[in-house]
Amino acid sequence: MDAEAPVRRRRTRIQTEKRELILDAALDVFSQHGFRGATIDQIAEAAGMSKPNLLYYFRSKEAMFTTLIERLLQTWLAPLRELDDIGDPIGELRSYIRRKLEMARDYPRESRLFANEILQGAPRIQHLIEGELKPLVDEKAALIKGWMKAGKIAKTDPWHLIFSIWATTQHYADFDVQVRAVLGPDRGGDGRFEDAARYLEQLFLEGLRPKG
Amino acid sequence: MDAEAPVRRRRTRIQTEKRELILDAALDVFSQHGFRGATIDQIAEAAGMSKPNLLYYFRSKEAMFTTLIERLLQTWLAPLRELDDIGDPIGELRSYIRRKLEMARDYPRESRLFANEILQGAPRIQHLIEGELKPLVDEKAALIKGWMKAGKIAKTDPWHLIFSIWATTQHYADFDVQVRAVLGPDRGGDGRFEDAARYLEQLFLEGLRPKG
DNA sequence: CTAACGTTTGTCCAATCGGTCAAAAATGCG
DNA sequence: CGCATTTTTGACCGATTGGACAAACGTTAG
Numbered sequence: 001m002d003a004e005a006p007v008r009r010r011r012t013r014i015q016t017e018k019r020e021l022i023l024d025a026a027l028d029v030f031s032q033h034g035f036r037g038a039t040i041d042q043i044a045e046a047a048g049m050s051k052p053n054l055l056y057y058f059r060s061k062e063a064m065f066t067t068l069i070e071r072l073l074q075t076w077l078a079p080l081r082e083l084d085d086i087g088d089p090i091g092e093l094r095s096y097i098r099r100k101l102e103m104a105r106d107y108p109r110e111s112r113l114f115a116n117e118i119l120q121g122a123p124r125i126q127h128l129i130e131g132e133l134k135p136l137v138d139e140k141a142a143l144i145k146g147w148m149k150a151g152k153i154a155k156t157d158p159w160h161l162i163f164s165i166w167a168t169t170q171h172y173a174d175f176d177v178q179v180r181a182v183l184g185p186d187r188g189g190d191g192r193f194e195d196a197a198r199y200l201e202q203l204f205l206e207g208l209r210p211k212g
Numbered sequence: 213m214d215a216e217a218p219v220r221r222r223r224t225r226i227q228t229e230k231r232e233l234i235l236d237a238a239l240d241v242f243s244q245h246g247f248r249g250a251t252i253d254q255i256a257e258a259a260g261m262s263k264p265n266l267l268y269y270f271r272s273k274e275a276m277f278t279t280l281i282e283r284l285l286q287t288w289l290a291p292l293r294e295l296d297d298i299g300d301p302i303g304e305l306r307s308y309i310r311r312k313l314e315m316a317r318d319y320p321r322e323s324r325l326f327a328n329e330i331l332q333g334a335p336r337i338q339h340l341i342e343g344e345l346k347p348l349v350d351e352k353a354a355l356i357k358g359w360m361k362a363g364k365i366a367k368t369d370p371w372h373l374i375f376s377i378w379a380t381t382q383h384y385a386d387f388d389v390q391v392r393a394v395l396g397p398d399r400g401g402d403g404r405f406e407d408a409a410r411y412l413e414q415l416f417l418e419g420l421r422p423k424g
Numbered sequence: 425c426t427a428a429c430g431t432t433t434g435t436c437c438a439a440t441c442g443g444t445c446a447a448a449a450a451t452g453c454g
Numbered sequence: 455c456g457c458a459t460t461t462t463t464g465a466c467c468g469a470t471t472g473g474a475c476a477a478a479c480g481t482t483a484g
Contacts, residue, residue, distance in 0.1 A: 034249060115327070118386070156414050159399070177330055199369045205420055208305065208417055
């Protein structure tokens with residue numbers, strides 16, 4: 001049931017630190033090569049320690065991955081959790097999009113790791129998707145539906161709306177190589193996220209139809 | 213230069229057939245597990261033949277992958293190639309979005325294989341992205357920019373517009389497991405693509421701002 | 425100092441990997 | 455038929471993989 005470290009009684013200071021160090025290295029390697037493509041040796045080297053030493057802190061490659069992806073999902077869903085009925089609907093959605101785009105910019109490894117797992121059929125996190133993600137999305141979809149009924153935003157499908165926000169924002173993390181290559185060295189630099197933010201705001205709020 | 217089969221002189225009927233059979237099996241396996249995650253044994257079993265026999269038709273795992281992804285890119289870019297100045301701009305974009313969504317529906321394996329490769333930094337197709345994809349996108353972005361200047365569609369960033377079309381449509385192939393799980397057994401069935409089509413059309417044309 | 429406990433590593437192992445090879449089986453052709 | 459060519463396979467190989475293990479090393483409390 002618990003896929004954790006030696007943990008006889010309490011967790012040592014060293015254990016806490018080294019586990020964090022390992023998880024960071026593992027995130028590097030897993031997000032770049034996927035679960036099967038990553039090797040324990042690679043992770044150990046990235047963490048600056050020997051393979052058996054790494055396996056002293058995590059009993060298996062699977063344990064590292066699980067720990068990583070469960071923690072990641074919480075971070076990843078946080079912005080959606082914050083979506084609520086306090087401000088005005090348009091503003092709420094606008095800042096949700098902005099926050100998701102910031103996450104793609106600041107935590108691209110997490111995004112890629114998650115994408116990799118879903119791409120391969122989510123064999124290790126199916127239960128999290130059905131048990132955590134779906135209920136949360138259903139709840140927020142209901143909230144959004146309320147805004148539509150009240151005429152605060154245009155009537156459309158709230159689930160697909162959420163999908164499209166995920167897709168467009170995470171695209172800048174998951175397909176980063178392609179985005180950069182297509183934009184070229186000038187436009188593909190640091191400014192690409194501000195350009196994306198401006199574009200996405202217009203897309204979601206106004207669409208492409210010319211005014212007037 | 214040519215990473216092909218035994219090919220002494222011409223390609224036999226059997227060679228042509230078996231190579232197609234193998235490529236189909238390889239697409240199954242590669243799209244599910246990525247390049248490193250896939251094994252020749254898996255592909256051989258999926259193709260219903262022995263491993264050495266498979267290696268008689270393709271000299272290596274890499275050769276299968278390369279053949280597959282080069283062919284795939286052509287299919288994948290075809291809809292964008294068709295984008296031109298003949299019809300009215302709004303209609304052109306509308307049908308581009310529709311075609312891309314149909315491809316996500318009909319060729320999800322291709323989409324996933326491509327996504328997998330990009331996710332991992334496109335180590336094997338960097339040259340195709342820079343040599344083929346970028347020029348095509350630049351060309352079409354210029355076309356779209358012309359439409360904006362002429363007031364046919366709203367002024368915005370054509371490159372990011374293309375990204376957002378890719379992201380939203382391919383999402384339904386790449387994140388299929390998640391989409392289905394979130395929509396549930398009722399809404400996640402065959403109708404999800406029609407729902408998506410309706411939603412995306414509204415998003416891209418009108419945005420979320422309520423009318424009036 | 426020393427015993428107990430936490431940490432680190434060198435060495436090893438069975439399983440799996442991509443790929444080779446020679447020989448057998450099937451096929452095409454005069 | 456008989457011969458050449460193409461197709462198929464079992465056996466094998468070196469390299470890499472995830473992981474086990476015991477011995478060594480470090481740290482700390484009494």
